[in-house]
Amino acid sequence: MGIVKISNYNFTFCLFKEQHVPPIYHTIHNTRTGQNYVSPKSNSSKAWLSRITEIRCIPEYLNPVPHTLDNRLKILKLNRIKGFYIDLTxxxxxxxxxxxxxxxxxxxxxxxxxxxxxxxxxxxxxxxxxxxxxxxxxxxxxxxxxxxxxxxxxxxxxxxxxxxxxxxxxxxxxxxxxxxxxxxxxxxxxxxxxxxxxxxxxxxxxxxxxxxxxxxxxxxxxxxxxxxxxxxxxxxxxGILDFMWGDQSYKYDWCNNVAFLGHHIYYNPKSLVHRLIVPLRVLTYRFKDYKEVKKVEKQKRAALSRTAHKSKPTERPEIQEIDLQNKTDATLSEPYKEVNIHTATYFWLKPLVFNFQYQHRDHSTDITVRELTNLSNTYLVLGKNKGIIVLRSSIEA
Incomplete structure (x- = not known):
C-alpha cells in the first residue's frame, strides 16, 4: 500500500510571514477588493493526486483558487479555529x-x-x-x-x-x-x-x-x-487589521468580525487509502479540538478563582502616602541618595513609580526617587505635590 505523503501548510503563515502561497494554489482572490494575486511559484504537478494536502488558517476574506488539475481532487472543509479581525470598510x-x-x-x-x-x-x-x-x-x-x-x-x-x-x-x-x-x-x-x-x-x-x-x-x-x-x-x-487566532479578551473588545478560519483537506477520492486516512484525521481533529475547548474552559474557571497562571513571587512593599506640602514629615529630612529606576538594582521600583505617576499625572521629569541611607529598605517617590514612602518587604508568593 505504501506510505502516503501528507503535506501541511499554514496559509496565514505562508502568505504573511513567509511571503509565498501554498503551491497547490495558483491565485489568491481578495473577496473585498476584487484583487487577484497570481502565485509565481505555484505547482500544477500531478503529484498532488498521490498525496493528501492540508491547508489551515485561511481567513474568510481571502479565497485561494487551486489549479485546474486539482478538479480531480476532492476538498473537505472543516471549521476548527476562530479568527479575529477588524474590517474598516x-x-x-x-x-x-x-x-x-x-x-x-x-x-x-x-x-x-x-x-x-x-x-x-x-x-x-x-x-x-x-x-x-x-x-x-x-x-x-x-x-x-x-x-x-x-x-x-x-x-x-x-x-x-x-x-x-x-x-x-x-x-x-x-x-x-x-x-x-x-x-x-x-x-x-x-x-x-x-x-x-x-x-x-x-x-x-x-x-x-x-x-x-x-x-x-x-x-x-x-x-x-x-x-x-x-x-x-x-x-x-x-481595509483589514487581522489579529489571527487566540481567545484573548482584547480581540472581542476591538474586532467586528469573528469567524472560523478555513481548514481544507485535499485528497484523491479514487484512492482507497486517502478515503480511509482522511476520516481518521478528521476524527483526530475533533477530539483534539474538544480537549482544547475543555482546557480553555478550565483555565478560565481557574483564572476566576485566581489560580491560573500564577505569577512568580513579586515585591509586595508597604506604601504610605505623604503630602509634600506638609514640610514636617520627618522622612523628607532623612539623608538619602537619588536612584535610577532604570538600572538593574532598582528595576523593581519601576511599576510603583509608574503607578504613582498614573494616579497623580506627574511627568517623569517631576519625579525624584530616593533611597534613605539611614533607614533600611526605605525609599521615597516624590512628585510635584504628593509622594509615597516605599517600605521594601521580603518577596511574597
Whole structure:
C-alpha cells in the first residue's frame, strides 16, 4: 500500500510571514477588493493526486483558487479555529470606528489612559515601513524579544518561541524595506515600550507579534497601540487589521468580525487509502479540538478563582502616602541618595513609580526617587505635590 505523503501548510503563515502561497494554489482572490494575486511559484504537478494536502488558517476574506488539475481532487472543509479581525470598510476615522464598537464608558477610559500616558512620559509613535536603519532594526527586535520574555516570566510560563523569532529576525529587515512588514513602536523618550511586528499583503495588515513593557500596564499600552494601528490603517487605505487566532479578551473588545478560519483537506477520492486516512484525521481533529475547548474552559474557571497562571513571587512593599506640602514629615529630612529606576538594582521600583505617576499625572521629569541611607529598605517617590514612602518587604508568593 505504501506510505502516503501528507503535506501541511499554514496559509496565514505562508502568505504573511513567509511571503509565498501554498503551491497547490495558483491565485489568491481578495473577496473585498476584487484583487487577484497570481502565485509565481505555484505547482500544477500531478503529484498532488498521490498525496493528501492540508491547508489551515485561511481567513474568510481571502479565497485561494487551486489549479485546474486539482478538479480531480476532492476538498473537505472543516471549521476548527476562530479568527479575529477588524474590517474598516466604511469608516473614516479611529473615532468613527470606536463609536461603532465600544460604549461611551469604554471609549472614555481608553482616551483617559492615553492622555495620562502622554502627560506622564515623553511619548512618541513611530512606524517603520519601507525604511529602517539596520542597527535600529536589530535593537527593536532584541527589545521585542525581551519584552515578550518578561511577560512570560510574569505569568510563570515558558517562553519557547525563541527559535522561531530567531529565524524570523533574519528575514524581517528586508521585508520592512520591501514594505511587506512594519514595526509599530511606542517610545518613552528613546526607550521602546511597545513594539509590534506586522506583515502586509494588499490592503491587509496582519498583526503578527505584539509586545509591551509590563511596567506600564496601568496605562493600557495594548489598547493604545491598537488605536494607533487603526489610525494608521485608515490613513493608508488598509481595509483589514487581522489579529489571527487566540481567545484573548482584547480581540472581542476591538474586532467586528469573528469567524472560523478555513481548514481544507485535499485528497484523491479514487484512492482507497486517502478515503480511509482522511476520516481518521478528521476524527483526530475533533477530539483534539474538544480537549482544547475543555482546557480553555478550565483555565478560565481557574483564572476566576485566581489560580491560573500564577505569577512568580513579586515585591509586595508597604506604601504610605505623604503630602509634600506638609514640610514636617520627618522622612523628607532623612539623608538619602537619588536612584535610577532604570538600572538593574532598582528595576523593581519601576511599576510603583509608574503607578504613582498614573494616579497623580506627574511627568517623569517631576519625579525624584530616593533611597534613605539611614533607614533600611526605605525609599521615597516624590512628585510635584504628593509622594509615597516605599517600605521594601521580603518577596511574597
Amino acid at each position: 466604511g469608516f473614516s476615522s479611529v473615532t468613527d470606528y470606536m463609536n461603532s464598537k465600544m460604549g461611551s464608558k469604554q471609549r472614555s477610559r481608553l482616551k483617559s489612559r492615553m492622555k495620562r500616558l502622554e502627560s506622564c512620559f515623553d511619548i512618541s509613535y513611530q512606524v517603520y515601513f519601507g525604511e529602517i536603519e539596520k542597527n535600529t532594526y536589530e535593537e527593536l527586535f532584541h527589545n521585542m524579544q525581551e519584552l515578550i520574555k518578561r511577560r512570560f516570566d510574569q505569568i510563570n510560563r515558558e517562553f519557547n518561541q525563541a527559535g522561531k523569532l530567531k529565524a524570523l529576525k533574519k528575514r524581517g529587515f528586508d521585508l520592512i524595506l520591501d514594505k511587506k512588514a512594519s514595526f509599530h513602536v511606542i517610545y518613552d523618550g528613546a526607550r521602546p515600550i511597545d513594539i509590534c511586528l506586522n506583515f502586509h499583503f494588499q490592503d491587509i495588515l496582519n498583526g503578527a507579534i505584539r509586545s509591551y513593557d509590563i511596567d506600564y500596564a496601568k496605562f493600557g499600552l495594548g489598547h493604545i497601540d491598537i488605536t494607533k494601528h487603526v489610525e494608521w490603517c485608515l490613513e493608508h487605505n488598509y
